[in-house]
Amino acid sequence: xxxxxxxxxxxxxxxxxxxxxVQSAFLTGLRERVVLGVRTGDGRTLVPPVEYDPVTAEExxxxxxxxxxxxxxxxxxxxxxxxxxxxxxPFAWVLVRLDGADTGLLHAxxxxxxxxxxxxxxxxxxxxxxxxxxxxxxxxxxxxxxDPSEPTGQGHDGRFEDMVTGIVAPARLDYVYSPGRAxxxxxxxxAEQRTVGERCPSCRKVYVPPRGACPTCGVATSEQVExxxxxxxxxxxxxxxxxxxxxxxxxxVYAHIALDGADLALHGRIGGIPYDQVRxxxxxxxxxxxxxxxxxxxxxxxxxxxxxxxxxxxx
Amino acid sequence: MTREIAVVAxxxxxxxxxxxxxxxxxxxxxxxxxxxxxxxxKTSDIGFTCSGSTxxxxxxxxxxxxxxxxxxxxxxxxxxxxxxxxxxxxxEAWTKLLTGDADTALVYGYGKSSPGxxxxxxxxxxxxxxxxPLWPDSVALAALQAQALIDAGxxxxxxxxxxxxxxxxSASANSHAxxxxxxxxxxxxxxxxxxxxxxxxxxxAAAVILAAGERARELCERPAWIRGIDHxxxxxxxxxxxxxxxxxxxLAAERAGAFERPVDTAELHAPFxxxxxxxxxxxxxxxxxxxxxxxxALAANPVMATGLIRIGEAAARIHRGxxxxxxxxxxxxxxxxxxxxxxxxxxxx
Ligand SMILES: [Zn+2]
Numbered sequence: 151x152x153x154x155x156x157x158x159x160x161x162x163x164x165x166x167x168x169x170x171x172v173q174s175a176f177l178t179g180l181r182e183r184v185v186l187g188v189r190t191g192d193g194r195t196l197v198p199p200v201e202y203d204p205v206t207a208e209e210x211x212x213x214x215x216x217x218x219x220x221x222x223x224x225x226x227x228x229x230x231x232x233x234x235x236x237x238x239x240p241f242a243w244v245l246v247r248l249d250g251a252d253t254g255l256l257h258a259x260x261x262x263x264x265x266x267x268x269x270x271x272x273x274x275x276x277x278x279x280x281x282x283x284x285x286x287x288x289x290x291x292x293x294x295x296x297d298p299s300e301p302t303g304q305g306h307d308g309r310f311e312d313m314v315t316g317i318v319a320p321a322r323l324d325y326v327y328s329p330g331r332a333x334x335x336x337x338x339x340x341a342e343q344r345t346v347g348e349r350c351p352s353c354r355k356v357y358v359p360p361r362g363a364c365p366t367c368g369v370a371t372s373e374q375v376e377x378x379x380x381x382x383x384x385x386x387x388x389x390x391x392x393x394x395x396x397x398x399x400x401x402x403v404y405a406h407i408a409l410d411g412a413d414l415a416l417h418g419r420i421g422g423i424p425y426d427q428v429r430x431x432x433x434x435x436x437x438x439x440x441x442x443x444x445x446x447x448x449x450x451x452x453x454x455x456x457x458x459x460x461x462x463x464x465x
Numbered sequence: 466m467t468r469e470i471a472v473v474a475x476x477x478x479x480x481x482x483x484x485x486x487x488x489x490x491x492x493x494x495x496x497x498x499x500x501x502x503x504x505x506x507k508t509s510d511i512g513f514t515c516s517g518s519t520x521x522x523x524x525x526x527x528x529x530x531x532x533x534x535x536x537x538x539x540x541x542x543x544x545x546x547x548x549x550x551x552x553x554x555x556x557e558a559w560t561k562l563l564t565g566d567a568d569t570a571l572v573y574g575y576g577k578s579s580p581g582x583x584x585x586x587x588x589x590x591x592x593x594x595x596x597x598p599l600w601p602d603s604v605a606l607a608a609l610q611a612q613a614l615i616d617a618g619x620x621x622x623x624x625x626x627x628x629x630x631x632x633x634x635s636a637s638a639n640s641h642a643x644x645x646x647x648x649x650x651x652x653x654x655x656x657x658x659x660x661x662x663x664x665x666x667x668x669x670a671a672a673v674i675l676a677a678g679e680r681a682r683e684l685c686e687r688p689a690w691i692r693g694i695d696h697x698x699x700x701x702x703x704x705x706x707x708x709x710x711x712x713x714x715x716l717a718a719e720r721a722g723a724f725e726r727p728v729d730t731a732e733l734h735a736p737f738x739x740x741x742x743x744x745x746x747x748x749x750x751x752x753x754x755x756x757x758x759x760x761x762a763l764a765a766n767p768v769m770a771t772g773l774i775r776i777g778e779a780a781a782r783i784h785r786g787x788x789x790x791x792x793x794x795x796x797x798x799x800x801x802x803x804x805x806x807x808x809x810x811x812x813x814x
Contacts, residue, residue, distance in 0.1 A: 154486045156485060169594070173594055196702075223613070225612055228655050232584070233600070235601070243655070245703060253704040255704055269616045285595050285596075285598050323521070323585060324582065328485040328486075328488075330491050331487060332491065366537060369494070369498075
């Protein structure tokens with residue numbers, strides 16, 4: 151079997167999220183070095199706060215200020231910090247019940263080593279130097295052996311100047327993508343300016359590009375079949391809006407092209423003919439550029455148009 | 466009178482660290498054909514199809530639509546997908562059969578963890594305001610739970626190592642498992658969890674066929690009847706929960722009828738050794754119950770299929786006559802956030 155292809159694939163996305171009244175107050179508070187919780191119907195104080203009681207699902211809005219000091223309720227030593235985590239030196243993950251709160255807040259604890267951490271230890275917030283209204287405004291926790299600091303349990307209206315109403319949560323995941331056997335064969339053949347599909351052993355249809363399975367029969371395809379290079383335009387559209395980062399003059403024609411011998415049409419751009427002269431049945435062939443991994447576009451072969459009966463099943 | 470519904474066939478891949486040579490559908494097809502062959506059904510005979518998987522493993526949107534090529538989805542079939550473990554797809558299929566809309570269902574789950582870093586990928590299922598920006602990975606969160614159990618005196622590191630070695634020893638008899646036999650407990654990944662306390666990272670798929678009433682008896686000599694199935698959820702925030710317990714598992718088990726009579730087998734979806742401690746307590750499993758005779762998630766953890774495999778393994782033991790009443794559990798989310806429990810029985814012998 152030829153070598154299966156692999157390539158890095160990075161998926162990055164900034165999630166822009168709006169905040170409700172409770173989260174807005176909490177995150178704005180962090181920017182101002184004030185930690186707010188929310189009181190439930192049965193009198194417990196949740197930190198971090200949520201809009202709905204996790205037990206009764208009742209809406210809750212009653213904000214209270216809790217202390218920046220607290221107690222570790224459980225912990226885990228992270229000797230190899232990973233990308234994006236709060237500290238880049240070894241640290242402990244901790245759940246901290248802040249003084250005045252009844253629930254735990256997850257964050258990092260900066261400590262010299264696992265022997266310096268235990269459940270029940272006292273800690274306090276270390277604030278980030280630059281704060282924007284995000285959970286990362288808490289840089290981390292640090293060991294603390296002083297008294298519990300005031301203010302705990304005071305009601306708070308949750309109002310600050312210039313409230314934070316949204317966050318942008320960037321995410322990035324890294325993959326090594328492999329397209330599998332069938333698509334690797336397709337891409338490898340393209341490198342030699344050939345187009346290969348696979349024939350279904352059951353219905354005998356030839357799929358291009360091959361995906362390894364026949365969607366009609368639900369069986370694996372394996373027999374490789376070279377198709378094209380010539381093909382027929384089965385349908386098309388005229389693109390009038392220029393895509394970002396695409397160096398093609400509009401209008402241009404994007405078409406479904408049934409390569410000779412294929413039972414599925416693939417997509418391609420039609421060139422070498424004015425856009426308003428492209429038609430169903432037009433016979434085309436691929437045009438390759440130097441070093442290109444796929445046909446740059448398809449151009450008319452000059453043959454007579456294909457008869458509709460020949461390609462109507464492929465529309 | 467509600468319909469009786471049974472698992473009549475189960476198949477799974479050999480779970481492996483990587484499967485670069487296969488796309489998801491290429492990995493899945495042999496498993497789909499295996500369950501169909503066991504029952505003699507063709508894809509066109511299936512009344513309802515439901516699958517579980519996630520785009521975040523593949524790094525591609527709508528990745529499940531490509532996998533549908535494997536089930537003969539043209540002409541259009543009655544089909545659904547859950548962005549969850551296949552166990553939840555089974556739950557959906559079970560409700561579909563209960564309505565009488567279909568007599569048979571094909572359920573599958575699959576995941577390839579090898580292309581990405583599953584520890585990072587799973588952070589994206591966390592609350593995006595307070596948790597996800599800190600990137601607490603799946604092992605770190607499980608380690609917080611493990612430490613809570615140790616502090617509560619419910620386990621210790623040697624006991625966790627015992628769970629690990631028992632699971633991998635059991636998996637010696639499971640040719641599909643990824644980690645089998647003696648596996649070193651290893652170094653800390655996130656203390657107190659060592660490599661041995663964590664599941665292997667790998668790729669795999671599983672499929673089952675469900676059938677209702679007489680159809681089940683036609684398709685399988687000893688169907689594994691689903692006597693009850695239920696799923697429940699904890700509060701998302703870890704700091705709100707008692708991490709040493711799993712009330713949602715207990716409630717799901719109660720609603721599924723698990724406590725009405727003892728079970729002889731329990732297939733538990735516990736990717737971390739410490740989670741088995743929590744589940745045994747929540748499910749009140751005594752030492753007489755055979756827990757994870759397949760090796761469980763510690764022996765093979767194809768994310769999005771591992772829970773479905775628990776149901777499949779439990780059912781297969783009933784098919785083979787090795788169990789009469791089995792419990793299967795599936796989980797999703799950090800620290801056993803969501804839990805599904807099914808109770809399966811064979812006909813009296
Ligand atoms: Zn076919």
